[in-house]
Amino acid sequence: MDPEISVIFAASRPPGVPQSKLRVKLLEEYNRKTLPSHESKIKKIWGLRTEQNPKLYNGSKFRFHSLYTVNNSGEVTFGLGITGYKDFIGTNWADNAAELLESGRRDFSNSQAYMSDALGVGAFVQTADDCVIFIRRSQHVGEAQGLWDIPGGHPEPGEVKGGAARLEDIVLTDMTDLDVRNELIYSTIREIRDEINIPESELEEPYLIGLAKNNTSSGRPSAEFFVKCTLHSSKVMELYKAGGAEADESTGLKLVPLAEVMSMENTDMWKKMAPSAKGCVKMYTLMIDS
Numbered sequence: 001m002d003p004e005i006s007v008i009f010a011a012s013r014p015p016g017v018p019q020s021k022l023r024v025k026l027l028e029e030y031n032r033k034t035l036p037s038h039e040s041k042i043k044k045i046w047g048l049r050t051e052q053n054p055k056l057y058n059g060s061k062f063r064f065h066s067l068y069t070v071n072n073s074g075e076v077t078f079g080l081g082i083t084g085y086k087d088f089i090g091t092n093w094a095d096n097a098a099e100l101l102e103s104g105r106r107d108f109s110n111s112q113a114y115m116s117d118a119l120g121v122g123a124f125v126q127t128a129d130d131c132v133i134f135i136r137r138s139q140h141v142g143e144a145q146g147l148w149d150i151p152g153g154h155p156e157p158g159e160v161k162g163g164a165a166r167l168e169d170i171v172l173t174d175m176t177d178l179d180v181r182n183e184l185i186y187s188t189i190r191e192i193r194d195e196i197n198i199p200e201s202e203l204e205e206p207y208l209i210g211l212a213k214n215n216t217s218s219g220r221p222s223a224e225f226f227v228k229c230t231l232h233s234s235k236v237m238e239l240y241k242a243g244g245a246e247a248d249e250s251t252g253l254k255l256v257p258l259a260e261v262m263s264m265e266n267t268d269m270w271k272k273m274a275p276s277a278k279g280c281v282k283m284y285t286l287m288i289d290s
Contacts, residue, residue: 004275006213010286016207023077024181030065030081042090058086060157060167061118064221084167088116097218120222122152130258131233135250144274155187197244204228212279224280
């Protein structure tokens, strides 16, 4: 497997785990452990990054802690806490991230204990004529600049009833597990809508393909979903060129035939793909092969 990714979970059959089988457990104990000697460095790293890219924003995120499966029922439960984008940049992308991982192993028998591990989401979008959507990330996004990726982003606490955009304003008990589960699923649709400019009415129910780690950002996790689009690729391209709410986050769109996606690991495009896209494609092929 590509060293940039590690698969945590892959669905056993297509199109993936349905919404009805997904659960969330939101607990304060699932938050990042703080390491006093590193907290000031997080502020320093964030200050330098925002100087370089003023568009970065310290929004609240959900922190991935664990995933549980129940074989008999097919249910999948996400154990989530709360984190922020500043903490994500200052831990998962810190120049001493390897030391933080080792400290987590030593102190908690968990390499991710001190990591923000802000949960990402991505979408394997298949058009009506069996093409898969990829976008080239712009240079001012926070990660994987200039690489080919799938539509994606983060589920946002600020989009949940009782949630808040700022980390310091969040009270976990104001959000229900069900509302967080719904945001986890709906955030996938929202990202496709805003990045590609596809109307929500043309997108079917997301199915969880799996969960993968991005090893280039210290094991940051991303949940990947299969989403069927009712439009043909020519219409998708037309809508993308018209521009959506987040059109500035990408500089190009490519529609790759599904048959080519199934064997793209040894292609030149694979070398130019973001780890999140690699993880999504890998889990999709694993699911189909199984």
